[in-house]
Amino acid sequence: MSVTAPAPAASADPPSDSAASPPRSRPWRAHLTVAVIALALAVYVTSGLWRAPYQHVLSDNVGDQAWFEWLLGYGVYMLSNGANPYFTDMMNAPLGVNLAANTSITVYSVLFAPLTHVAGPQVTFVTILTLNLAGSAFAWYLFFRRWLAVSPIAAGLAGLFCGFAPGFVSHANGHLNWSAGWVAPFVLWRVMKLREEGRWLRNGLLLGVCLAVGFSIAPEGLFFTAIASGVFIAVWSFAKAVKHEAIAAVRTVLKALGVAATVAGALLAYPLYMHFAGPQSFSGTGFNQRYFVEDVAAYLAFPSRSVAALFGLGSELGPNRTEETSFFGVPLLILMLVAFVILWRRAEPGRRATLRAVGVTGAVFLVLSWGPRLNWMGAELPIPLPYAALAYVPLFDSALPLRFALALVGVFGILLAFLVDDLLRGRETKNTRIGLWAAIAVSLIPIFPLPVRVQDRATEPDFIANGTWQQYVTEGGVLTALPFALNVHADGQRWQAYTMARGGAQFRIPDGYFLGPMTTGEEGRKEMGRIGAPPLSTDWLFTRAALYGYVPRLTNADRERARSDLAYWDVEAIFLADEITGSDHKILFREAVKTAAIQLFGEPERVDDVLLWRIRPGVDPVSK
Structure with missing residues (x-):
């Protein structure tokens, strides 16, 4: 199945549009090239930690690095002593800490326990952070290659953009949960597979496992992915060009979702109980939802760790340097608008259904990221927004509004992949192609990341x-x-x-x-x-x-x-x-x-x- 093809049969996989289909041979060379580039960029971004992992710490977020290093150390303790992965009395004596209500990264702490025991949490932390960034870029590349049916170059460029977008580079300042941007394409891949006829049991089972893994690593990101999936599928399904295809897939999808819910519910029953009703649980979040919002002007600005910042064009519109979740810059926003118009004009009905769903999804997350009140240039304006009605709704009350902006990274990645693929296929005039390639360069070069900042830490x-x-x-x-x-x-x-x-x-x-x-x-x-x-x-x-x-x-x-x-x-x-x-x-x-x-x-x-x-x-x- 491809959401870009003009309404193939529900079971068609890959898309029936031969012009859009990728080569049947497995492109191992392209895969390896993108993987190497992604890993090199990830090492470059985290190079300050790699130079001295035992002496350096992320200066923009000492606390979160300490928290995740603690979780990694606790992983070894947990396996050695049979301790509870979702509650501990090792900290906050005598009451303890509800780890399920925090970001416990249980999967990571268990899988990397041998490395943590041998090399220490410091090395494990930077290893996971590096693999998160590289894995995110590579996962998006595979997603675009498979589900958008674009060329390897288009998928690779768009994947690298998603993996190293300003929002995810800023979260590399200490967040092993939010830097795991690979969770979104990983889950979306399994959601797209739900339509396959005759495979609802297998696909539902795999999605359920994916949801359990995603919850362990990045529950807030998984929540956003679920919202994005729901909005996209709802809008796409009502498009006239694909409506009959969507109707034909309803029974299969519902059966698969039932299996996924059963599997995920079984795997997550205890952690969800601990999260919402266990000892030392709480409601809402410890952060102010009217402070951690996306300033509208931040979308037009450049991040503090970017090439643009070297020339004095960085901005301080984020609440801190770990939460620069948009900061795409004016050139990229203009490019995305132009790309949407160009793609829409030449699109077949099936692709238009996809573009419409992508556009609506992006608009929803854009507005949600602004929070309960509109903010402009650091000032809160007396203009209420939809999030004001959601701020006390369960799950939304535990989210930070500005992080909804991270979903636009995937939206922009889809548009970038489509645009580059069209340019490579020569679907524009020569002058237009030259202009668009120049616009892509002008948009992406200023937000090319700089390594995260580090400082010396007190040695043990x-x-x-x-x-x-x-x-x-x-x-x-x-x-x-x-x-x-x-x-x-x-x-x-x-x-x-x-x-x-x-x-x-x-x-x-x-x-x-x-x-x-x-x-x-x-x-x-x-x-x-x-x-x-x-x-x-x-x-x-x-x-x-x-x-x-x-x-x-x-x-x-x-x-x-x-x-x-x-x-x-x-x-x-x-x-x-x-x-x-x-x-x-x-x-x-x-x-x-x-x-x-x-x-x-x-x-x-x-x-x-x-x-x-x-x-x-x-x-x-x-x-x-």
């Missing part, structure tokens, strides 16, 4: 690396670094991840960077989400000291609150390393942290390369 102290900590903490006891782990100072979380990856004795930590409920209320109580644990007076004191160098004159009342907080967390020992890491090259005020700790806990002892405070000196240490 010998106190942790050598296992000295075991002399001061019980098995499974609570140990914390200063400042307490949070997204803007995540050292303690990273160092725990490295310990879990090595196996053996483990410690737990209070706080951490994750999404959880607003308060420390009773488990099972449904609350709005927030970033990290609700701060108590003690961890907030150290956060202020680290970020701002602010240390008030502490009193006995402060010390009493600290004793109460430490008892709540059941902390047995606290340490301060010689070096601590901030985000975006920001300096953390270590001396302020040290001063606050001495005022609260007294003078520390020097153990290996850290300052140590024994909170419960009478505990039996881990036996060695």
Whole structure:
């Protein structure tokens, strides 16, 4: 089946239009060429991490890299100890963290556990990030080659655009979920196969498995893919040219969807229960949906990590550098509009049905990406938008509106593939071809990516690396670094991840960077989400000291609150390393942290390369 062919029989696969059909021989040379180019570009984008994976960290998103490194370390711990993949008490003592309600990347943490155990979460992180980018480009290439029936060059160029579009390069700043752009074409491939007569059982089974895998890696992206599939199929099916074909396929598709729902439901029953009703679950998200929206002007701008930015044309219209989800630039937007008009004018009825569905899908996601209120040049305007009615609808309430812009990458990729294929087939005059090729170059060169930014990270102290900590903490006891782990100072979380990856004795930590409920209320109580644990007076004191160098004159009342907080967390020992890491090259005020700790806990002892405070000196240490 091809959605581009003029209404072939429902079982026709490949399309019956011989002019649009790819060669019958398997184009291994083209496949290999695109794969090598995609991998080379992915290594180039992540080169800063590859140069020193143990010393470098993504400066634009230290916290998310720490979170995913922690998940990778937890994967080793989970397999070694039979731990729950969807809930853990290793972090946020004593309440724990609902991993199903976060992005747990369970498939990745299990598959890459051997590499994590041998090389550490740092190497596994950059390996997955690189494969995500390369795999996304290659998956889109295969999708365009197979389902759009375009030439290898057209599919390759469009695939590379999708894999390294500004939005996905920005998400390479720490997001192993959103950089997995291959999930969308992977799932769409299986959706397109549902029409095959006589294969509804197999296709439904495979789609169900794909949905389970996609949910484990990128649940929000899977949600967007489902919406895009539904909008596209609905619009395409009502086109007059293909209406009879759509009607003929209804029974087959419904049976396949029933199988897919059954399989996915069985595989995801427990994680979905944990996500929506498990301990430490929450509603909504920890991020402001009126802040994380796409500024309309951002579509016209260039991203901060692009060739255009080298010439001062980058923009700061995104909420942060990880969420530059559109930033296509004026030339590309004009090209896409021109391409749509050109393709529409020459299209047969079957292809027009596809173009209409692609255009409507893009328009829907464009408007959704603007969020509840229209934003222009950094200012929110009093103009309500459709998302205002969706903001409290389940699933939509857990999504960030600006990320809907990522779906336009696939829409633009389809138009680019069609346009390049037409140019290669000589369907335009010579002058028009020259002009369009120049327009493609002018559109794509400015958004060609630069490598993601990195900075030095504090290396793991010998106190942790050598296992000295075991002399001061019980098995499974609570140990914390200063400042307490949070997204803007995540050292303690990273160092725990490295310990879990090595196996053996483990410690737990209070706080951490994750999404959880607003308060420390009773488990099972449904609350709005927030970033990290609700701060108590003690961890907030150290956060202020680290970020701002602010240390008030502490009193006995402060010390009493600290004793109460430490008892709540059941902390047995606290340490301060010689070096601590901030985000975006920001300096953390270590001396302020040290001063606050001495005022609260007294003078520390020097153990290996850290300052140590024994909170419960009478505990039996881990036996060695």
